[in-house]
Amino acid sequence: MATPARSQPPWKEPSSSAPSKLAVYNSLTRSKNAFVPIDPEKVTWYSCGPTVYDDAHLGHARNYVTNDILRRILKDYFGYNLQFVQNITDVDDKIILRGRQQHLLAQFRQKNPTITEEVVDTTSKAFDAYIKKNLPLLGSDLSPENFSKESSEKYASVIAGKALEGTGPPSDKEAKIKMHLRTAGSAATALLAPSKTSESDVAEFFAGAEDVLLPYLDSLYGSSIDANDHSVFTKLTQKYEGRFNEDMQALNVLAPDVVTRVTEYGKEIVDFVAKIESNKYAYATSDGSVYFDIDAFEKTEGNHYARLEPWNRGDKSLQADGEGALTKQSNEKRSDADFALWKSSKPGEPSWPSPWGPGRPGWHIECSAMASSVLGSRIDIHSGGIDLCFPHHDNELAQSEGYWCSSTGGHQWINYFLHMGHLSISGSKMSKSLKNFTTIREALSRGDYNARSLRIIFLLGGWHDGVEITDDLRKAGSSWESYVNNFFLKARDLEIHPSAESAGAGDAKVTESFEAAKEKVHNALADSFDTPAAMRAISSLITDYNSSGKSGLSDALTFDIARYITRIVRVFGLDGTTDLNDKSIGWSGIDIPAEAKEFVYAAARERDEIRQHAIAGDLSDDLLLSIISKDKPAQGQPAASLPYAEVLSTFQENLKGLAEKKASAKDFLALCDRLRDLDLWDLGIYLEDRENAPAMVRPVDAELRAARDQKEAIARQKREAKEKREREEAERKAKLAEQAKISHKDMFKSDEYSAWDADGMPTKDKEGNDVPKSKSKKLKKEWDRQKKLHEDYLAGASGSS
Structure with a gap:
């Protein structure tokens, strides 16, 4: 057995009494297998790409980012030479349906630039048809006016x-009902809108009614689309392929080495189907379709169908989903499980010439033909989302092995199937069919995630396992990123402020932790790309480093650790497009702008010295001038540098101004705080003060902003609490002042009593009964207090007059 060719890693692999061998979890065997490429000089990899009819969502990000992580580890850590091929599905039932519907709606809107009676009538019929098909508990003659009331009653449990x-x-059944309720409700709202005259009204109407109009217009006019006019569909696919590529670039996903598109492989697909048919594993029907014959395939010794998920081979719902929404059940199929290799095109569907008549590829055949055309009869790796196991990948396997196998059968087309686990958010799986997804570009534009934070979340979960994004997982990802970020900042700071030459006494213990961490990372990655374990090993290494006290470590050891972690995070794709061989430490986002450095570092140096001498109480005018004379003020700087140069210049002028006023040390320290907390912060830069060390210059990041927001929130709460106390005290005093104006002799003269003595004390209650002695005592205490209060008031009023 040949040994895989690998490039020599730039660092020494950790020694071990039992060196790990790369093993991968293989869906074909449902176990971990040693990874041995067919050709030691090149690993071939085919990945199922997107079906481009809509924007990619976070569930797609889970698949493609995780796929990218495995690809990078195999290539950049283990040193394999890869040929990575990914397809673009630009024709299938979903695309045909969506492209046709969008085309017909565009025509309808062009014909009806305003909301006429015809538009309202058509939309009303579309609304009725949608409800009849998707919400059967509602009456077929339900009016938009009654939709809200009826749906609330009939679907109360789902709501x-x-x-x-x-x-x-x-x-999922209830999720679909909710989706249909939203769609119908939106259409009902559009139909009930009081005004439909302005341009914005028209746009709002169609936005609300679109999802009921699309299937209805298609049912009326879909079959009239010219099958030879492929632009109806390519207009849609080209748009969303471009947007998919933009999303992948935004997520730092490497571009494929080869991209294949179904529409560019028409001849190869037809030839592929014809060869399967000539091998007696397929049959044509009278309508011009061709089906794979599962029974004939399995009768050949060594051939097996549904090898990935044999327990699903009889699942009719999965079989139907695999055949597509536009596929009609043929009574000429030899078995319900037989699947289409080639579909005869019905009116309104695009077609290509074939020996069986005008038609189009089945969903599964496209990958088999394109992968085989580029990579040949045997492929190392095939990857995709776990939902593709059956029927898509199982059908791919069968038809490809039916194409390549000899009369003796048993051809092995794929050696390793890698399937990425699902993504769910707080328990809900994303799905285009349920319209419950967040697109990648929405999530990135809102700031919910960025390329690094989302990738860290996926790295913290096993690639083959499902990942549920919870608040705890997001916090864990943010914590890991901050932990590594702060370590990189410390290492980069050492490059600017080196340690004393005597440092290094504590190297031995940290070196031991470093070697152990490298071994853990290596063994984790060799154990089927166990990135969670690798991430934990990196965290533990940083913890051991931080616990060492650092002052006893040599800078060289810190830099070695930092460069190792830098390389690993780059292998994981966490540092944009930075070259793996770049010797710099850290990742993007830990450095301030190049145009800021000259002035910010000068301001930081001056501030450090000013603070030191102000605290010591020996900041003389001469000393101040000697400190600030080392750096020039802003003069003739490039435009990009001006804001930073002006901060330095203003800081120096303000220091001179304080010196002229003979200001106190407290004023100098306040100015230093202003430079840190306002002037530089507003430019996205922070000076982190440290004990017995120069301030660390770092960019303002999310962690710092969150800390400041929390600090300001606490200060605001304290301020508001104080203001409330002061307000309540003022109100109490004002109330007391008003009360003091009342004479103690008049305070009890109310309807509650009917008789009083000469001092105004009640003697009879309102019914004429004597006031009880116990109550009289209590009233006398209140009377005494009021007497003192009133007499003090009178004395104060007399004194001020």
Whole structure:
């Protein structure tokens, strides 16, 4: 067995009594297998790419980013030479349907630039058809006016988050009902809108009614689309392929070495189907379709169908989903499980010439033909989302092995299947069909995630396992990123402020931790790309480094550790497009702008010295001038440098101004705080003060902003609490002042009593009964207090007059 060719890693691999061998979890065997490429000089890899009819969502990001992580580890850590091929599905049932619907809606809108009676009538019929098909509990003659009331009653359990029947938890069925309720509700709102005259009204109407109009217009006019006019569909696919590529670039996903598109492989696909048919593993039907014959395939010794998920081979819903929404059940199929290799095109569907008549590829055949055309009869790795196991990848396997196998059968087309686990957010799986997804570009533009933070979350979860994004996982990802970020900042600061030459006494213990961490990382990655374990090993190494006290470590050891961690995070794709061989420490985001450095570092140096002498109480005018004379003020600087140069210049002028006023040390320290907390902070730079060390210059990041926001929130709460106390005290005093104006002799003269003595003390209650002695005592105490209060008031009023 040949040994895989690998490039020599730039660092020494950790020694071990039992060196790890790379093993990968293989969906074909449902176990971990030693990774041995077919050709030791090149690993071949085919990845199922996107079906481009809509924007990619975070569930897609999970698949493609995780796929990218494995690819990078295999290439950049283990040193394999890869040929990575990814397809673009630019024709299938979903694309045909979506492209046709969008085309017809555009025509409808062009024909009806205003909301006429015809538009309202068509939309009303579309609304009725949508409800009849998707919300059967509602009446078929339901009016938009009654939709809200009727749907709230008939689907109350679903709206309340329960199963339709009212028992058990909700499922995808209930999620779809909710989606249909939203769609119908939106259309009802559009139909009930009082005004439909302005341009914005028209746009709002169609936005609300679009999802009921699309299927309805397609049912009326879909079959009229010219099958030879592929632009109806390519207009859609080209748009979303471009947007997909933009999303992948934004997520730092490496571009494929080869991209294949279904529409560019028409001849190869037809030839592929014809070869399977000639091998007796496929048959044509009278309508011009071709089906794979599972029974004939399995009769050949060594051939097996549904090798990935044999337990699903009889699942009719999965089979139907694999055949596509536009596929009609043929009574000429030899078995319900047989699947389409080539579909005869019906009216309104694009077509290509073939020996069986005008038609189009089945969903599964495209990958088999394109992968085989580029990579040949045997491929090392095939990857995709775990939902593709059956029927898509199982059908790919069968038809490809039916194409390549000899009469004896048993051809092995793929050696390793890698399937990425699902993504769910707080328990909900994202799905285009359920319209419950967040697109990648939405998530990035809102700042929910960035390329690094999302990738860290995926790295913290096993690639083959499902990942549920919870608040705890997001916090764990943010904490890991901050931990590594702060370590990089310390290492970079050492480059500017080196340690004393005597440092290094504590190297031995940290070196031991370093070697152990490298071994842990290596063994984790060799154990089927166990990135969670590798991430923990990096965190532990930083913890051991921080716990060492650092002052006893040599700078050289710190730099070695920092460069190692830098390389690993680059291997994981956490540092943009930075070259792996770049010797710099850290990742993007830990450095201030190049145009700021000259002036910010000068301001930081001056500030450090000013603070030191102000605290010591020996800041003389001469000393101050000698400190600030080392750096020039802003004069003739490039435009990009001006804001930073002006901060330095202003700081120096303000220092001179304080010196002229003979200001106190407290004033100098306050100016230093202003430079840190306002002037530089507003430019995105922070000076982190440290004991017995120069201030660390660092960019303002999310962690610092969060800390400042929390600090300001606490200060605001204290301020508001104080203001409340002062307000309540003022109100109490004002109330007391008003009360003091009342004479003690008049205070009890109310309807509650009917008789009083000469001092105004009550003697009879309102019914004429004597006031009880116990109550009289209590009233006398109140009377005494009021007497003193009133007499003090009178004395004060007399004194001020």
